[in-house]
Amino acid sequence: MNIGEAAARSGVSAKMVRHYESLGLLPAVARTDAGYRQYGEREVHTLRFIRRARDLGFSMAEIAGLLALWQKPDRASGxxxxxxxxxxxxxxxxxxxxxxxxxxxxxxxxxxxxxxxxxxxxxxxxxxxxxxxxx
Amino acid sequence: MNIGEAAARSGVSAKMVRHYESLGLLPAVARTDAGYRQYGEREVHTLRFIRRARDLGFSMAEIAGLLALWQKPDRASGxxxxxxxxxxxxxxxxxxxxxxxxxxxxxxxxxxxxxxxxxxxxxxxxxxxxxxxxx
DNA sequence: GCTTGACCTTGCCATCATGGGAAGGTCGAC
DNA sequence: GTCGACCTTCCCATGATGGCAAGGTCAAGC
Incomplete structure (x- = not known):
């Protein structure tokens, strides 16, 4: 899936998808030979997480923290x-x-x-x- | 009065005083031979007006409108x-x-x-x- | 094969109000 | 004369987002 589809399916603009990648919130995904980013369900899921956190007013720094905890199985809910x-x-x-x-x-x-x-x-x-x- | 004193007496930083001048909110004041801006009570009063409007959350564009009305004797309070x-x-x-x-x-x-x-x-x-x- | 349109890439600029800092000039007190 | 405090202009950064430009890619239709 190209960036446009990942963007549409997550409710995040393609521009922001690239921006989140540059901030390190989203891992750098694989590219086609032409340099197109290739996304899967996993990334769409992460993008939705980010969008919902943004909608609740969290800053990017806070979202980075939440994402890290989300992806850490031995996190403490505290x-x-x-x-x-x-x-x-x-x-x-x-x-x-x-x-x-x-x-x-x-x-x-x-x-x-x-x-x-x-x-x-x-x-x-x-x-x-x-x-x-x-x- | 130099910019530092005008800033202190109005509660606006000297940096912002210059910025407001560049935005046209504050008229360009007279300068000494050395290029120092010279302020009077009038400008301090205007700066206080701007600061209070900022404190109430008005944008610079709105403040520009308010200032223009403030300085216009035949304004309509509406x-x-x-x-x-x-x-x-x-x-x-x-x-x-x-x-x-x-x-x-x-x-x-x-x-x-x-x-x-x-x-x-x-x-x-x-x-x-x-x-x-x-x- | 070629064109066309939709999509992708990177990169720069703009927002809005403010602060920080650099590099250099000025002034008053000692 | 020197020192510290002040002034000058100019550039950069913030935070999240949009816009635009110039160029590459891909799929569909002719």
């Missing part, structure tokens, strides 16, 4: 769980950050008439809300 | 409000995405013993959860 929990904590942190931004913006938006007049609490909020962070 | 509301919607979308990731992960983590044994529902979930997206 190691997997640790990676997943760290990622959940990271998601939590980012969700909190964005929620705080959203709350502040909603307050400002709520105060803004949003009409043809120039007065705008949103701009006032951006312009007046205190000096540098640690000063 | 234009400002539209930018802010679009950004809130964007934050909402991203928060929802991450929350969905988090929920899925929490389900998997909840099922994982997290001990020294290799069996791991997290890896199983990544490996088995269906084929390509639109197939």
């Amino acid at each position: 190691d997997v769980k640790r990676i997943a929990e760290a990622h959940i904590a990271d998601l939590d942190r980012r969700i909190d950050e964005m929620t705080a931004m959203k709350r502040t913006l909603e307050t400002l938006v709520h105060c803004c008439h949003g009409d043809h007049r120039p007065d705008c609490p949103i701009l006032d909020g951006l312009a007046e809300a205190g000096g540098p962070p640690q000063a | 234009d400002v409000k539209r930018i802010a509301e679009a950004h809130i919607a964007d934050l909402d979308r991203r928060i929802d995405e991450m929350t969905a990731m988090k929920r899925t992960l929490e389900t998997l983590v909840h099922c994982c013993h997290g001990d020294h044994r290799p069996d791991c529902p997290i890896l199983d979930g990544l490996a088995e959860a269906g084929g390509p997206p639109q197939a």
Whole structure:
């Protein structure tokens, strides 16, 4: 199977398949005489694993760790769980950050008439809300 | 005032001050004979505006729009409000995405013993959860 | 056999906001 | 005069992905 088919069957673009190979996430597969990469079910399976991990927001470095554990028969599930929990904590942190931004913006938006007049609490909020962070 | 002081007083790095100038967010200021940029209170104020907008997650393009409105006496507050509301919607979308990731992960983590044994529902979930997206 | 179109190859550039570092000029204090 | 702190410009890197270009390959149809 050529890269295009492996890509279609895994839901990863051909470009990304090559990229993952260059990152070492995917082993370098055999080539035809013309240099075409040849894939099998095994690689498609790995690509799907990578795609699902990406869909859950894992970084490439975390995925590399998960892949290594996945392919290691004597892994400890605790190691997997640790990676997943760290990622959940990271998601939590980012969700909190964005929620705080959203709350502040909603307050400002709520105060803004949003009409043809120039007065705008949103701009006032951006312009007046205190000096540098640690000063 | 040199760039270092303007940076310190606005909470933006000197590097970013130059970058904002190159993007056109900040006007090119006067220079000393030696080529040092000279800033005044006005520029520090603008830099603080930019920093606060960044802190609220606005992109540079959105900040450019906000700055233009801020500096335009005959603006319509409705234009400002539209930018802010679009950004809130964007934050909402991203928060929802991450929350969905988090929920899925929490389900998997909840099922994982997290001990020294290799069996791991997290890896199983990544490996088995269906084929390509639109197939 | 030749053409055509779909596919493959590598490699470079772009995103977005930011930091790091190099190489060199300037300024103030001692 | 020297030293350290500051400034200048320019290039490179991030992380995951897309786009494009130039060129090779393959299968199908004529």
